[in-house]
Amino acid sequence: MDPVPWREAWHEALYAAGRGFYVARGGPAAHFTTAAHGPTGAALARALLALPDHPVRVVVDVGAGRGELATHIAQALAADDAASGTRRSLEPGPDGPPRTRVVAVDVVERPEGLDPRVEWVRSPGGPDLPPQLTGLRDVLVIAHEWLDVVPCTVAEVDATGAAREVLVEPGTGAESLGAPLHAQDLQWAESHWPAATPGDRIEIGRSRDEAWADLVSRVDSGTLVAVDYGHTAAARPSRGTLTAYAHGRLTTPVPDGSCDLTAHVAMDTLDADEVRTQREALQALGLSGTTPPHALASTDPLAYLAGLERASTEARLLDRDGFGGFRWAVKRVRSHDVT
Numbered sequence: 523m524d525p526v527p528w529r530e531a532w533h534e535a536l537y538a539a540g541r542g543f544y545v546a547r548g549g550p551a552a553h554f555t556t557a558a559h560g561p562t563g564a565a566l567a568r569a570l571l572a573l574p575d576h577p578v579r580v581v582v583d584v585g586a587g588r589g590e591l592a593t594h595i596a597q598a599l600a601a602d603d604a605a606s607g608t609r610r611s612l613e614p615g616p617d618g619p620p621r622t623r624v625v626a627v628d629v630v631e632r633p634e635g636l637d638p639r640v641e642w643v644r645s646p647g648g649p650d651l652p653p654q655l656t657g658l659r660d661v662l663v664i665a666h667e668w669l670d671v672v673p674c675t676v677a678e679v680d681a682t683g684a685a686r687e688v689l690v691e692p693g694t695g696a697e698s699l700g701a702p703l704h705a706q707d708l709q710w711a712e713s714h715w716p717a718a719t720p721g722d723r724i725e726i727g728r729s730r731d732e733a734w735a736d737l738v739s740r741v742d743s744g745t746l747v748a749v750d751y752g753h754t755a756a757a758r759p760s761r762g763t764l765t766a767y768a769h770g771r772l773t774t775p776v777p778d779g780s781c782d783l784t785a786h787v788a789m790d791t792l793d794a795d796e797v798r799t800q801r802e803a804l805q806a807l808g809l810s811g812t813t814p815p816h817a818l819a820s821t822d823p824l825a826y827l828a829g830l831e832r833a834s835t836e837a838r839l840l841d842r843d844g845f846g847g848f849r850w851a852v853k854r855v856r857s858h859d860v861t
């Protein structure tokens with residue numbers, strides 16, 4: 523097979539109809555764990571719901587996997603309702619229509635057994651979003667580990683100092699250097715990721731910037747948050763980050779549909795009002811990982827155990843060397859921003 527630009531091979535490998543990794547090989551949870559899964563997912567859902575400074579009528583999870591985080595969101599809304607005696611959640615009831623919808627968006631049909639409170643929208647994949655995702659008002663949009671699987675141009679600096687596109691043979695992963703970067707990618711690299719040392723790699727974030735901008739353009743009012751592993755201009759990874767996972771293990775990046783292909787996101791080039799680490803974002807929302815006072819163990823052992831569990835979950839989300847090192851890019855769209 524002839525070598526093709528990484529971005530093309532990557533897109534085919536993940537999203538080709540009937541054979542792409544995300545289309546045909548089971549959900550992400552079958553291959554790797556993210557913070558959206560299990561107890562961390564429940565805590566993350568509660569924190570994300572606390573982020574907007576406006577009423578939320580719909581929560582949209584883009585790149586939803588098989589609906590893990592969306593389910594935690596629906597459960598958190600229902601728990602809030604139960605605690606407050608209100609009906610913010612989407613459960614249909616006798617007294618009127620649901621008030622907060624939860625919509626999960628991913629590239630497969632609605633997963634069997636998904637919580638019925640979660641609506642499902644099928645998406646084309648990669649940078650492309652479904653047409654019905656538009657005109658969103660009073661929305662919280664979450665893109666948890668979506669942008670890192672939006673394929674990007676991969677470039678490498680050659681012996682003369684020129685940045686050239688890296689090509690790959692889809693069947694083997696063997697790489698070679700192609701043409702010099704075209705104008706738009708070169709401009710992105712010069713503005714955001716200048717590199718001149720032979721052998722240095724550049725992962726051109728333009729496709730992620732554009733995919734995110736497209737998502738932002740679909741919101742008339744609300745808050746969007748991209749949560750991903752990434753970097754900022756202060757520390758770009760000079761050797762690149764393109765990585766593959768399959769069945770829970772790191773593997774060689776071969777764009778043949780057998781593995782996930784991912785590269786860290788240039789978070790500071792996204793159109794956002796703020797970019798901070800997950801640790802900082804969660805601390806600002808009140809998560810601390812603090813263990814309950816020891817005295818509680820004798821007065822209320824169940825509360826003590828629950829407190830310990832909560833603290834350990836929060837500590838995992840706050841861990842600088844783990845999930846806490848992820849970044850949140852937050853964009854707020856006010857109704858008056860709409861032109």
Ligand SMILES: C[S@@+](CC[C@H](N)C(=O)[O-])C[C@H]1O[C@@H](n2cnc3c(N)ncnc32)[C@H](O)[C@@H]1O
Pocket residue numbers: 544550556557558559584585586587588590591627628629645646647648649650651665666667668671
């Ligand atoms: C790394 S997984 C993350 C899944 C989940 N958000 C989590 O954190 O566990 C990326 C997910 O994004 C999905 N995805 C990729 N492009 C998409 C698109 N344009 N629209 C919706 N989902 C997309 C993939 O199919 C995959 O399920």
